[in-house]
Amino acid sequence: MTTISKFLKKPVSSLFLSVFCGFVTSFIILAITGYSPFEVASSLFNGIFSRPKHIMNVVIKGMPIIFTGISVAFAFKGGLFNMGAEGQFIVGTIASLIAGSIFDLPPFFQVLVVVVFGTLAGTLLGGLTGFLKAKFGTHEVITGIMFNWIALYISNFVVSLKNFHRPNSNSTFPMKDSGFTGLRGNLGFLKDSFFSDILKTEVNVGIIVAIVVAIFVSFILNKTQKGYEICAAGLNAEAAKFAGMNVYKNTIYVMMISGGISGLAAALSITGTSPHSISILAGFENNGFNGLSVALIANNSPIGCIFSGLFFSGLIYGGKSMQSDLKTPSEIINIMMGVIVFFVAVARIFPIIVDRLLKRRQKSNG
């Protein structure tokens, strides 16, 4: 084993190589189809980093997928593939909106109630998925997909209800503003500084909570007995059962927590950013599905999800400026993401290739 391949075996280095390959491939596609890769790259870069406002928007847009990424990663550690994060996010949004419209409490308590309701809805749906898996053996990917659709139609149904529907629109009334979690009011001191244009964004508490949750989940997984049992059941359910762990309960708990995190994401996102209401969904908004990629790129590390979530959100947000500057179709971002995930999947190959090349060179030298 040479030093280069040892270096490449480290998850972080092969991850960066995957990202690099993803960029190169998409730039090749762009070049073939007649866009200048350099212009695209600079537009993407400027769209993300040129002003504090843009960076802040990336953070704001990244918050939900950081959460769903953590949700998927946590389930992954427990050996479950939470394809239903999308649906858990949707029911979280519904429950938050309903709670935020019905209750009328002082701001702090209002936020608390809304967040609890959103989280609870996600927890219940996740728990139901876990229960069906544990009790009847129905595959969590299939039930997850089914629940996603059911959640989508329930959401559209809620929008159509008389009590919530805003006349002549395709959305509900916004929730009461005592439930909002924006921070603009608290950041007045930035007014005359370089960062003043952050005040033009919908900066909210979501990202702080996301970081706290990431650290907390990471702590549970790595430092507690419960976390150890979850990982053990995830790696080998039979062995864990043999060692006396209750895999049945584990499955349900893991899916409950995973669903809860997705629900929390929804609560913080509807309370944090406008329009603070639900619109008719023609298709999925991909908050949950993007979480899958976020988790995969982060190699299922909750802390890693913060960075991969921001990375992904940067691509989506920067992709919009790319589209408006250069008329580059924003689908290139999806392709780029797909290629990166693909290379993450085959990352094991990098050290092997280097090894072979080095061996060949040695042979020809010797």
Add this chain to the structure above:
Amino acid sequence: MDSFLFVLSTTLMYSAPLIFGALGGVVSESSGVINIGIEGIMSMGAFVAASVAYFAGDPWLGFIAGGIAGGVLSVLHAVASIFLKADQTISGVAINFIGSGLSIFLCGLFFDGKNVTTSIKNKLPKIFNNSNFSVDVTVLISFLLAILIWFVFYKTKWGLRIRAVGEHPATADSLGINVRGIRSCCVILSGFLSGLGGSAVTLAIVSQFSPFCISGQGFMALAAVIFGKWKPLNAYLACVFFGFSQVLSIVFNGPESIFPSVILNTLPYIFTIAVLIIFVGKSIPPKANGISYEKEV
């Protein structure tokens, strides 16, 4: 009688694309490779089929081209999961991204920045074409393919080999069967079939590609594979069942319907979960499904 015929023909119409996708899933997973990328492959097939049919003016050419496009896209999955020992689920997720992204991207390129293709004039022919009983030729093709795959799987040595590779690759290998070769063929064939599923949407049901024309059919097909316990004919029936519950929600929908729309819309999905719980129980996948095979030296 008329309404019966209507329900029957609409059921068959909705189930045909699912059947192609599900057969693709059965073929790939029987050989031991999970293919979660069917959705993305179907998008790609749907786009290529619609555009080839438009530019060449021949729906049959488009139909085949859609299948080939699916096969080509699944080469990526085959290389990753069979030769590079990638995690098959992750690779499948990547294929979904690439398939749906690439199809819309290419659509913009060939159709002046629009995200829909121009409608084709000639759709695939129908074998029956009455006002309330019209059956697309894709319905017949999907049925014949299901029979064919069943026959190959259970009546020929090729089928035996495929199943052996999916159940116990090491044993198959020791008998001189080329595990990687068989798996590669199966994954690519699976892509071809899923691609045909996409073609069946854009050439028989609607007449153009649009970003939402494939929305969940690939995942439904995946559900049908598990529902059908990885057997071709059972998967076929599972797809017909999904098609039927879709039709139920259409038949009962309407302004004077006694059921609220939310119940009707969610019916197919609730049905699926209920059936999985009540009738299927634990469906047991091929033993080596999802595990890449490494030869021990």
